[in-house]
Amino acid sequence: MSESERLRRWQLALGEDEQDLSERDRRLSQSLTALYQPQEKKSRGGLGASSPKVSRWLGDIREFFPTPVVQVIQKDAFERLNLKALMLEPEFLATLEADVHLVADLISLRGAIPEKSKETARLVVRKVVDEMLKRLEAKTVETLRGALNRSQRTRRPRHGDIDWGRTIGANLRHYQADYHTVVPETLIGCARRTKTRADLDHVMLCVDQSGSMATSVVYASIFAAVMASLPVLSTQLICFDTVIVDLTDKLADPVEVLFGVQLGGGTDINAALAYCEQKIDYPAKTHLVLISDLYEGGNAKAMLARVAALKASGVNVIVLLALSDDGRPGYDPHHAGVIASMDCPVFACTPDQFPELMATALTRQDIGQWASANDIALIRAV
Structure with missing residues (x-):
């Protein structure tokens, strides 16, 4: 200089x-x-x-x-x-x-936006959503599809289901030097089969929409919409403060999801988990991701008991203190430690890490090992 x-x-x-x-x-x-x-x-x-x-x-x-x-x-x-x-x-x-914080501000002000500004606000939100989808969708789809198909390998795949990378690797000994090519005597790919609802993995995002969780709500809505587009998954999105809003039927359009969110208000985690519990038909196939800072305004004792009951029933319970780029927020350390003692992973996660987290969960791998490998600090059990 x-x-x-x-x-x-x-x-x-x-x-x-x-x-x-x-x-x-x-x-x-x-x-x-x-x-x-x-x-x-x-x-x-x-x-x-x-x-x-x-x-x-x-x-x-x-x-x-x-x-x-x-x-x-x-x-x-x-x-x-x-x-x-x-x-x-x-x-x-x-x-x-426009960025994720602006979207959160617009959603929190939604009720006050005059008619003349609503279309502009929607365009701003649409712009950010499109940019986020461009950044996150491909990785999420590729990661989750790979995780879900990994256990369904076959040596008699249809042409469109051939995994060419693995096929070439398995047939290198059949390399024909004269023709500079590999003869694929063994084909490796994914087996197709029609899945019933009982066969599907079920992902339930239960998202705290109190004001401090604003950017986490935005990212969770985007990921829920992406996962809902995968036929190999059943995805539900439930947002809550003291009121519960089930946005599952809006997941085809992330912008509609965001305008269905109501940021602010109190927090009743116990009531939200009770609602989720009623919606779970296949506990052993269900992954419940609670996104909350765990400051409970309802019945804290009942909330902790409900988490324990969900875990005991076979539900894979994961708690994210935040789903954002802003780092770990303030959270209730006692509730976090008690839930961690139930063998439920409790930590903060960035949007870029979320697809791999879900892939790890869906394949029932050790999330603690995954977190350690990615320099993510898990909350310690109390």
């Missing part, structure tokens, strides 16, 4: 007299000062309440910073300057850098 560039950065960091800065650096300095300089030190009045002024400010930060940094600054602006009211204006919504 040149000496002049180092001096420029120090001037920006220290907020020195803007007259010594270039026009572009003055705009950059003003855009950060409006948000981060303490109010009593500001020579100007921050961003103000004017939507056009905020829109110009958003345009400036997009010019100066890459998208991940813009999303951080934008999130800080919502929290520091109470800009959420402006999100109800379609013109302002259209200028925002």
